[in-house]
Amino acid sequence: MGGCKDIDETTDFKPKFDQNGLITCVVSDYKTHQVLMVAYMNEQALRLSLQTGEAHYWSRSRQEIWHKGATSGNTQIIKSIQIDCDQDCLLMAVEMPVRDNGHIAACHTGRKSCFYRDLALDKNGDITLKLQH
Amino acid sequence: MGGCKDIDETTDFKPKFDQNGLITCVVSDYKTHQVLMVAYMNEQALRLSLQTGEAHYWSRSRQEIWHKGATSGNTQIIKSIQIDCDQDCLLMAVEMPVRDNGHIAACHTGRKSCFYRDLALDKNGDITLKLQH
Numbered sequence: 001m002g003g004c005k006d007i008d009e010t011t012d013f014k015p016k017f018d019q020n021g022l023i024t025c026v027v028s029d030y031k032t033h034q035v036l037m038v039a040y041m042n043e044q045a046l047r048l049s050l051q052t053g054e055a056h057y058w059s060r061s062r063q064e065i066w067h068k069g070a071t072s073g074n075t076q077i078i079k080s081i082q083i084d085c086d087q088d089c090l091l092m093a094v095e096m097p098v099r100d101n102g103h104i105a106a107c108h109t110g111r112k113s114c115f116y117r118d119l120a121l122d123k124n125g126d127i128t129l130k131l132q133h
Numbered sequence: 134m135g136g137c138k139d140i141d142e143t144t145d146f147k148p149k150f151d152q153n154g155l156i157t158c159v160v161s162d163y164k165t166h167q168v169l170m171v172a173y174m175n176e177q178a179l180r181l182s183l184q185t186g187e188a189h190y191w192s193r194s195r196q197e198i199w200h201k202g203a204t205s206g207n208t209q210i211i212k213s214i215q216i217d218c219d220q221d222c223l224l225m226a227v228e229m230p231v232r233d234n235g236h237i238a239a240c241h242t243g244r245k246s247c248f249y250r251d252l253a254l255d256k257n258g259d260i261t262l263k264l265q266h
Binding site: 008009010011012013024026028032033034035037038046047050051080081082083084085086089090091107108109111114115116117118119121126127128129130131132 | 143159183219
């Protein structure tokens with residue numbers, strides 16, 4: 001068909017990588033939809049993820065490709081990847097191995113999700129955190 | 134008590150805003166956990182969100198505070214906000230109004246979620262998108 005299509009309806013893949021060549025990737029549990037973590041991909045990490053079916057990210061701290069779980073065993077099998085309306089964010093649904101203790105751990109702290117602290121306003125109007133569990 | 138606590142266990146709120154003063158905010162449906170959108174908050178947007186109980190973001194395109202739904206009616210009532218292990222990302226669970234057509238619309242395209250296109254590799258190894266539905 002051709003012609004111009006708005007970025008939010010096109011099926012052309014036109015990812016907006018940021019000034020560091022990265023795109024935000026929200027990672028969710030493919031069964032429960034729970035958000036597990038947020039990481040970043042560059043073009044190579046995205047291609048490796050699609051080609052291998054396992055999550056690869058760009059480690060901003062180590063400045064290198066990060067094959068998630070390569071050392072910890074907490075790999076992420078990719079079930080689907082979606083891109084958002086303005087093509088500057090990815091959502092990836094993954095399956096993770098259940099460890100010996102019965103848990104799934106996407107977070108380096110051993111928790112299933114990196115999001116385990118709730119924001120709350122205290123009496124003084126200051127923002128504090130509450131650990132879940 | 135007291136003393137130094139690692140960033141991933143502390144209950145001190147020490148958000149890492151980026152060089153533009155923004156923090157990424159993943160927005161999910163509080164019932165189904167479906168990821169609806171990803172937006173950005175500055176300190177003022179976060180405070181307004183906590184004080185009013187309705188989602189406020191920083192619009193990067195308009196460079197102003199964005200009270201989600203103020204014009205469209207698609208407001209977001211905040212049920213919870215979590216911060217991740219390294220305090221550089223928020224996860225916000227929200228309730229949204231069901232519109233006359235029975236739908237919920239977090240996306241400006243009228244869809245429930247901004248993530249409605251799947252990535253796929255075509256026969257040539259190129260990445261293409263497939264619209265859902």
